[in-house]
Amino acid sequence: MTTSTLGRPARSELTFRQKVSRFDYTFSPFLYVAPFFVLFALIGVFPIAYTLNVSLYDWHLLEGQGEFVGLANYVSILSDPFFWNAFGNTVSIFLLSAIPQLVIATGIAALLDQAIRGKTFWRMSILLPYIVAPVAVTVIFLQIFNQYHGPIAGLLELFGLEPIRWAFDVLPSHIAIATMVNWRWTGYNALLLLAAMQAVPRDVYESAALDGANKIRRFWSITIPMIRPTLIFVVITATIGGLQIFTEPRLFDGRTYGGSDRQFQTIVLYLYELAFPRRDFGQASATAWILFLIIVLVGLISYAITRAIRTADVKPARISAASIGAQQGES
Amino acid sequence: MNSSRTRIAASVAGIAALALIATGCSTGGGEGGGDDKVTLSITTFGTMGVDANYEQYMEENPNVTIEATNLEGGGAARDDAYAKIAAGTGLSDIVAIEEGWLGTIPDDSFVDLRDYGIEDVKDSWLDWKYDQGTTTDGKVIGAGLDIGPQGLCYRGDLFEAAGLPSERTEVAEYFGGDDATWDRFFEVGQEYVDNSGKAFYHSPRFFWNSFVNQQEEGYYKKDGETLNIEGNDVLKDQFTKIVEAENDELGAGLPGWEVGPEAKAGDFAVYMCPSWMLGIVQGYYDEGTTDSGWDFADVLPGGAANWGGAFLGVAESSEHKEEAAKLALWLAAPEQQAASFELAGPFPSTPEGQELVADTTSAFFNDAPVGEIFAARSEGVIAQVKGPEDSNIQDNVFGPVFDRVSQGEVTDPDEAWDEAMELLDQIVG
Numbered sequence: 001m002t003t004s005t006l007g008r009p010a011r012s013e014l015t016f017r018q019k020v021s022r023f024d025y026t027f028s029p030f031l032y033v034a035p036f037f038v039l040f041a042l043i044g045v046f047p048i049a050y051t052l053n054v055s056l057y058d059w060h061l062l063e064g065q066g067e068f069v070g071l072a073n074y075v076s077i078l079s080d081p082f083f084w085n086a087f088g089n090t091v092s093i094f095l096l097s098a099i100p101q102l103v104i105a106t107g108i109a110a111l112l113d114q115a116i117r118g119k120t121f122w123r124m125s126i127l128l129p130y131i132v133a134p135v136a137v138t139v140i141f142l143q144i145f146n147q148y149h150g151p152i153a154g155l156l157e158l159f160g161l162e163p164i165r166w167a168f169d170v171l172p173s174h175i176a177i178a179t180m181v182n183w184r185w186t187g188y189n190a191l192l193l194l195a196a197m198q199a200v201p202r203d204v205y206e207s208a209a210l211d212g213a214n215k216i217r218r219f220w221s222i223t224i225p226m227i228r229p230t231l232i233f234v235v236i237t238a239t240i241g242g243l244q245i246f247t248e249p250r251l252f253d254g255r256t257y258g259g260s261d262r263q264f265q266t267i268v269l270y271l272y273e274l275a276f277p278r279r280d281f282g283q284a285s286a287t288a289w290i291l292f293l294i295i296v297l298v299g300l301i302s303y304a305i306t307r308a309i310r311t312a313d314v315k316p317a318r319i320s321a322a323s324i325g326a327q328q329g330e331s
Numbered sequence: 332m333n334s335s336r337t338r339i340a341a342s343v344a345g346i347a348a349l350a351l352i353a354t355g356c357s358t359g360g361g362e363g364g365g366d367d368k369v370t371l372s373i374t375t376f377g378t379m380g381v382d383a384n385y386e387q388y389m390e391e392n393p394n395v396t397i398e399a400t401n402l403e404g405g406g407a408a409r410d411d412a413y414a415k416i417a418a419g420t421g422l423s424d425i426v427a428i429e430e431g432w433l434g435t436i437p438d439d440s441f442v443d444l445r446d447y448g449i450e451d452v453k454d455s456w457l458d459w460k461y462d463q464g465t466t467t468d469g470k471v472i473g474a475g476l477d478i479g480p481q482g483l484c485y486r487g488d489l490f491e492a493a494g495l496p497s498e499r500t501e502v503a504e505y506f507g508g509d510d511a512t513w514d515r516f517f518e519v520g521q522e523y524v525d526n527s528g529k530a531f532y533h534s535p536r537f538f539w540n541s542f543v544n545q546q547e548e549g550y551y552k553k554d555g556e557t558l559n560i561e562g563n564d565v566l567k568d569q570f571t572k573i574v575e576a577e578n579d580e581l582g583a584g585l586p587g588w589e590v591g592p593e594a595k596a597g598d599f600a601v602y603m604c605p606s607w608m609l610g611i612v613q614g615y616y617d618e619g620t621t622d623s624g625w626d627f628a629d630v631l632p633g634g635a636a637n638w639g640g641a642f643l644g645v646a647e648s649s650e651h652k653e654e655a656a657k658l659a660l661w662l663a664a665p666e667q668q669a670a671s672f673e674l675a676g677p678f679p680s681t682p683e684g685q686e687l688v689a690d691t692t693s694a695f696f697n698d699a700p701v702g703e704i705f706a707a708r709s710e711g712v713i714a715q716v717k718g719p720e721d722s723n724i725q726d727n728v729f730g731p732v733f734d735r736v737s738q739g740e741v742t743d744p745d746e747a748w749d750e751a752m753e754l755l756d757q758i759v760g
Contacts (some may be wrong), residue, residue, distance in 0.1 A: 062417060148598070174586070254407075255586070255588050255726075260735075262737055278723065
């Protein structure tokens with residue numbers, strides 16, 4: 001034994017320094033990203049898994065865990081007309097906000113992509129609504145959409161028209177809420193799209209122009225395909241945000257959970273009503289999971305649709321892919 | 332992106348985090364010691380007027396700092412309390428609890444005030460109020476603050492313009508005085524509507540709630556468990572009358588709350604006023620307003636009844652139970668109840684407090700002798716037994732149906748009643 005130890009030169013044995021260095025090389029990257037994953041596990045994975053657990057029990061908010069009921073909570077949610085009402089409202093508000101928002105944001109981005117005076121000023125201006133707290137936005141819009149004494153009511157009265165029952169009728173309430181959402185998010189999305197547009201190489205435009213493509217043609221055949229990755233990102237975040245909408249409808253009528261007759265009760269508000277005033281934590285958790293699955297599904301669908309946007313002859317530039325990576329990191 | 336996808340889950344964690352922050356704030360000093368610095372947190376709602384007393388307490392007890400939070404309404408306070416009880420942490424040291432959901436609070440989340448000497452002052456409360464704060468096994472979890480005797484707020488100026496009596500005793504007489512009935516109330520309303528071309532009240536909800544509270548048994552039977560709505564002809568008759576009154580345009584079709592601009596514009600002329608509502612009506616106007624036209628009459632259609640009232644509880648999770656209980660009992664004592672009344676209107680639940688405010692008048696309500704009127708309105712009144720879903724039924728079963736009725740979406744009383752029963756099944760059934 002002694003001979004074999006002696007016979008082996010200590011060549012492969014690393015010094016302490018070297019060990020540290022090797023450890024550093026192998027594990028440091030993991031340590032650097034660890035805080036994110038630890039946080040994500042704590043405030044992301046754990047609550048989701050725990051919610052799943054709660055959703056399988058008869059669970060009273062105040063009295064705590066009851067019997068295991070399997071999927072019974074899911075069954076009763078899916079057969080509850082209030083859930084489907086909330087589902088319809090959410091989809092309606094989502095469509096009313098996402099579509100105009102993306103169209104307008106793309107338009108604004110295209111305008112800001114032109115050579116204009118005071119670029120920074122305009123860019124900062126469109127981001128302003130995003131900085132304002134949603135609660136403040138809602139409070140201001142509540143004044144505007146006051147059925148009786150708001151400015152819109154005043155205008156309608158001036159023209160001798162019937163007042164719009166913003167807080168009572170389904171579609172007007174959805175439009176009012178979508179307006180608040182659009183007000184807040186259009187500028188933000190426009191900036192994202194603008195960043196993508198700026199990354200489109202100018203020479204592509206130049207050669208297209210030489211080939212006789214007009215501005216509109218260039219926009220559709222170059223800009224849109226080239227900013228596709230960013231568009232996907234914007235659509236998906238808008239989807240997630242839109243389906244989880246809560247603050248605006250919650251505050252639109254603070255005394256109710258989405259309208260006295262559930263005219264604008266969204267899925268999250270329905271969940272809130274189940275969890276707190278009705279104290280059924282099991283069903284509320286089941287709703288959270290149903291919403292989660294819906295979001296995943298809709299996310300996949302919007303991804304598919306955005307992908308289907310025709311890719312022109314130009315390959316999606318690597319630059320755009322890089323820029324989206326950067327944005328994701330920031331968000 | 333990942334982080335936004337988990338927002339649902341994060342909101343749950345968020346509640347817990349907020350709760351943590353809240354408890355973090357309430358640590359101030361050791362338990363029991365008289366000279367240690369202590370910060371006591373208290374959460375109230377609406378216009379309870381409890382805040383009238385904080386400064387005096389802090390002056391008299393220099394070691395105590397009171398950190399007060401006031402939530403907008405009883406519903407918000409209820410949801411807030413539920414969330415924090417469920418999280419097991421985050422309740423303020425002292426929490427204001429409303430009669431309508433007192434019964435749903437788990438006994439073990441609030442301390443038994445008997446351990447802190449509430450029995451020594453038991454006699455200062457009206458018996459029924461003290462009993463309401465007592466659980467079935469004798470624990471006292473709430474120290475009574477106010478009770479809700481009801482009178483009628485009305486606009487003297489608008490009444491006069493519509494050719495109705497406007498002086499408050501004449502108004503009370505006009506509605507029938509001590510024998511005022513709901514039929515007479517709707518008659519007078521019709522007269523007002525015919526003469527003025529304007530609506531009489533803002534929303535039928537309050538008048539319905541008031542009626543339900545007048546019954547010996549309301550949404551629940553006396554046992555507090557059996558529902559008392561389906562097949563209840565008394566409730567349905569009144570329901571029908573209200574729907575018909577709406578068809579006759581007595582209501583302005585407004586939401587139940589937050590109708591300040593409409594009040595100022597004179598869109599309606601009466602408001603059902605339990606004592607705690609005075610502060611809400613007054614809150615629609617700038618502070619110090621005295622020419623709003625509102626007045627207050629000693630009359631209630633259908634006879635005197637209690638509507639609402641609050642309690643102070645001390646959270647079991649509090650780190651300073653002793654000091655918190657001391658403060659809670661002090662705030663619920665007659666002198667402080669009287670000060671709250673003078674600030675905001677909730678009528679004392681202690682006979683001594685009621686005596687203290689006997690001469691109080693309200694400048695906002697045209698110098699009406701509110702203390703005297705509420706004393707008259709609370710004579711012989713005993714609060715109804717509330718069931719676990721009482722406030723839920725009020726807000727989420729009948730509330731929405733009356734909103735639909737007042738918007739003219741449903742005009743047939745039977746149809747409206749059926750809608751309510753369907754909602755009842757879905758929400759409570």
